Amino acid sequence: MKFSPEKMSIPDQRMRSFIDPEEIWNLINNTKPERQRVRDVIAKSLDKQRLTLEETAVLINAVGTDLSDEIKQGARELKQRVYGNRIVLFAPLYVGNRCINNCKYCGFRTSNADAVRKTLNDNEIIQEVEALEDSGQKRLILVYGEHPDYSPEYIAHTVKLVYGVRKGHGEIRRVNINAAPLDIEGFRIVGESGIGTYQVFQETYHPEAYKWYHLGGKKKDYEWRLTALDRAQEAGIDDVGIGALFGLYDWRFEVLGLVRHTNHLEACYDVGPHTISFPRIKDALSLNIDGTYQTSNEDFKKLVAILRLAVPYTGLILTAREAPDVRREVMQYGVSQIDGGTKLELGSYSDSKNEVQNLNREQFKINDPRSLAEVIDELLTNDYIPSFCTSCYRMGRTGEHFMEFSVPGFIKRFCTPNAILTLSEYICDYATDEVALKGWKVIEKNLQKLEPGVMQNTMEKIERIKKGERDLYF
Ligand code: SAM
Ligand code: SF4
Numbered sequence: 001m002k003f004s005p006e007k008m009s010i011p012d013q014r015m016r017s018f019i020d021p022e023e024i025w026n027l028i029n030n031t032k033p034e035r036q037r038v039r040d041v042i043a044k045s046l047d048k049q050r051l052t053l054e055e056t057a058v059l060i061n062a063v064g065t066d067l068s069d070e071i072k073q074g075a076r077e078l079k080q081r082v083y084g085n086r087i088v089l090f091a092p093l094y095v096g097n098r099c100i101n102n103c104k105y106c107g108f109r110t111s112n113a114d115a116v117r118k119t120l121n122d123n124e125i126i127q128e129v130e131a132l133e134d135s136g137q138k139r140l141i142l143v144y145g146e147h148p149d150y151s152p153e154y155i156a157h158t159v160k161l162v163y164g165v166r167k168g169h170g171e172i173r174r175v176n177i178n179a180a181p182l183d184i185e186g187f188r189i190v191g192e193s194g195i196g197t198y199q200v201f202q203e204t205y206h207p208e209a210y211k212w213y214h215l216g217g218k219k220k221d222y223e224w225r226l227t228a229l230d231r232a233q234e235a236g237i238d239d240v241g242i243g244a245l246f247g248l249y250d251w252r253f254e255v256l257g258l259v260r261h262t263n264h265l266e267a268c269y270d271v272g273p274h275t276i277s278f279p280r281i282k283d284a285l286s287l288n289i290d291g292t293y294q295t296s297n298e299d300f301k302k303l304v305a306i307l308r309l310a311v312p313y314t315g316l317i318l319t320a321r322e323a324p325d326v327r328r329e330v331m332q333y334g335v336s337q338i339d340g341g342t343k344l345e346l347g348s349y350s351d352s353k354n355e356v357q358n359l360n361r362e363q364f365k366i367n368d369p370r371s372l373a374e375v376i377d378e379l380l381t382n383d384y385i386p387s388f389c390t391s392c393y394r395m396g397r398t399g400e401h402f403m404e405f406s407v408p409g410f411i412k413r414f415c416t417p418n419a420i421l422t423l424s425e426y427i428c429d430y431a432t433d434e435v436a437l438k439g440w441k442v443i444e445k446n447l448q449k450l451e452p453g454v455m456q457n458t459m460e461k462i463e464r465i466k467k468g469e470r471d472l473y474f
Pocket of ligand 2: 101109144
């Protein structure tokens with residue numbers, strides 16, 4: 001019997017695979033990128049409509065033709081038109097690298113006898129968070145291997161611990177999670193600790209390829225992972241992040257897998273993923289991948305542009321796995337969040353002795369080791385507004401990317417003023433004189449773009465921040 005997701009009732013769809021490899025390969029092999037069609041698809045996205053799988057395949061197949069530049073230009077225009085020039089900043093905090101799984105690409109895999117295993121104790125977590133707060137971070141993603149030590153109760157405990165750390169004006173206002181898939185009860189326990197987004201990356205959406213890379217432990221189970229975020233939704237976590245690890249299988253298949261996953265969540269829960277991540281494989285301890293599906297820089301840029309056009313209202317995350325020059329270019333195509341000041345070695349934010357990366361202690365190699373201050377400096381130089389905003393999540397305005405996208409004036413009323421206010425705090429508390437100067441100029445310029453009333457209100461709040469108040473938002 002042919003797999004037909006459309007014919008299934010929603011409850012049936014929820015807990016089983018919604019990926020049909022044959023359907024995806026048919027789209028890749030049989031969709032023609034005719035010039036006018038490609039342009040119509042780009043125009044549809046610019047008209048704020050999400051794309052179907054087939055339309056996404058049209059863009060995918062236009063890669064390598066002279067239409068590639070039009071796709072990138074479309075993504076750039078969509079970002080400017082819809083989201084403006086804010087970039088949200090965060091940092092990852094690795095809590096523990098014990099792992100029962102055996103993923104061929106990961107330095108933490110259980111068969112890596114040389115990996116130095118560590119789980120931060122409460123005191124070490126507090127020290128790490130204080131160091132992160134001292135650099136100006138407000139948003140973290142906590143990362144864990146998959147291990148019985150990292151139970152839902154333990155994850156919830158670490159989340160609450162992080163929220164409780166205050167140093168000077170420092171505080172963490174949003175804690176996201178990247179950890180193993182849980183059962184519904186487990187998700188409920190973690191959800192109740194007050195997390196932002198729960199991320200689970202499928203790594204590869206192709207079931208056979210998935211088997212090839214995942215040699216042991218619970219992560220071997222493709223469907224358990226694929227349906228993880230359905231269980232999260234059932235448990236009341238409606239803020240979820242999806243991702244694929246590019247380099248495991250054909251990038252075109254993964255892009256359609258991500259779009260299919262998005263469709264599935266929208267169809268079943270009326271809300272798509274909050275964010276999409278697209279890490280590329282980087283060097284790791286005893287990396288065991290042959291490079292057949294390595295995604296080139298050129299393809300990487302295009303696939304980000306295609307994702308931007310395909311799911312125009314979902315946040316896109318670009319991490320320090322990528323080198324600064326790649327980040328600089330890819331950011332234009334619709335990225336909404338990046339990390340800054342990233343360190344992967346457990347305990348290394350508070351202990352800066354080991355500045356050189358040691359792959360025995362890290363999951364993979366990062367290629368943008370710049371400090372948060374350096375990343376912010378560059379963003380300001382390039383006219384972005386670095387933002388630490390956590391307002392929607394704390395005001396209960398869930399689905400903020402969707403609102404940014406679809407509610408007229410939302411960005412001017414909420415996002416830009418909040419970005420300006422969090423940047424003002426950063427300048428007052430952490431910036432050097434030189435960065436402060438650049439920062440106030442960017443703020444001045446962006447204040448002019450606001451409605452007079454909102455501008456006045458924002459300026460008053462900036463004065464209050466200068467006098468020492470914190471955490472003011474709309
Ligand atoms: N243990 C959790 C899990 O597997 O879901 C957390 C995952 S890991 C700490 C976060 C992500 O890093 C993985 O989902 C994978 O996509 C990515 N990753 C693993 N090895 C990598 C490598 N060598 N290069 C780049 N990214 C990698
Ligand atoms: Fe463990 Fe995650 Fe690494 Fe796989 S990717 S070995 S599950 S930490």
